[in-house]
Amino acid sequence: MKLQAYLAQLPGDKVLADTPTGTWTASRLLENYHAWAQALSGRKVAVQLADPGLGIGVLTALDGAAASITLLSPALPPEHLPKLLEHAQCDILLSDTTAATDELPLSDVYLHPDEIRPPDTKGVEYSSSTDWHLATSGTTGVPKLVSHSLASLVRTTKVRQPTGQEPRWGLLYDYTRFAGLQVLLQAVLAGSRLIAPPVDVPLRTKIAHLAAAGCTHLSATPTMWRKIAMTPEARELPLRQITLGGEIADDRILNSLAAIYPTARVVHIYASTEAGVGFSVKDRQSGFPTSYLDDPPEGVALRIADGRLFIKNTAVRSSYVGTDIGFGTEDGWIETGDNVTVKGGRVHFLGRASGLINVGGDKVYPEEVETILMSHSDVHAARVFGRASSIMGTVVAAEVVLNHPPGDGTEMRRELKKFLGMRLAPAKVPAIINFVEDLALNATGKVSRDAS
């Protein structure tokens, strides 16, 4: 079933989304359906639209009509755009955020979907299956694209809601990324309401907005949930379902949410752009039961080998779009890169195997940060690693050997953070910088990456 069919079965005045641009009913969302679907039938379309309401309308028109949809974040650095368009072989860009259009490898650029006019010919054949290309969250260089189908994206989505009060889904994520798209599609498929607060306001304002709009279902990373728990407005959210994803959920935040929202279901999910949704855990405890290894609840096979978690790929292809870089073995298993241990009938997460640091859902490669640190004239050597944080899960930490004595360290720390802040995304700048006389090396003579 394509997206349009879900919307078409709803009453026209049914509200599907409240967004910064207003209220989106089923009939408003389908208003331009035929014009857009016909104009873009068979095309490879890149979509970079900030407003989730407009996004739903455009995605609904494209699904089942376009050859492919490449979803791009409004926050995508402009210099990455040409490469992504090339990888996905896009021929049209729908963007309300991109200004530099002359140099893009495209035949058509529309700065707003309203500019799209249907072709004169009638009865255009819509292609039957549309590839959905989603960007990974890698923070080094150009994001990679993973190919999904609508079916693989909504595999675990519940189409029917339990009886009782209709759910209202809060959207705190970027809807163009895997986690946010899950929330958006969940609302469309179930015909329930999506509430998207303004993007550029403080978290307290967003939470107050969601509370006033009666948000009952909310999904966020554990780091975001800890921050939400610290807002006075959190107590006003009438939540019935709480979802955590993107990072390891520890017992403390699970217990805290259960205490603030005693009647809500608290669910943590394991998902990635590459693997899709792996499983969800509903018993309010961290980790997951070992029974999932034999009998996976969402039907996605899991296994542990060499202390690592492997998961069966549910994406359409197991290589990144437009590249020959694979992310799974030939029989479809993906090495998640997560170290796990089995204890007391439960599988627990220990952190990342590669030294890759997950900061509130953003992935940071220590080598990149080390390279920048070493380019500072006062730095002799540097080691970057993840440090456990009770607030953020993990933060980036650095040990730095200077060319001169650090003094009390305060001024030098400020200087290095300023230097790094001008060259790296905020998540990559080491939160903790300590000055040492020498770096620990491991058995192979490389800088040790063990988290400390």
Added chain:
Amino acid sequence: MAADLKARIVKVFEDVFKEHTQATTAPSLNDDSVLLETGLDSLGFAILVIRLEEELGYDPFVLSSEAYYPQTFGDLIRFYEDNQPQ
């Protein structure tokens, strides 16, 4: 003792604030200041908690069995006082 602990927390807060936001002065805090409105983001707050652990030798967010997140600066001070290792 309590006044001393508060003074040490204020000092670490000021250091972290200036280092993390590149501001020259830190805001003055009272017990009713909402932590999320001090200008320190969640990464800044995570840094504050790690630096306080280095300074004071304990992290109440790890030690406390209570599933609690403080909202105001006063809540934070009390949380550190109540969870001091004996």
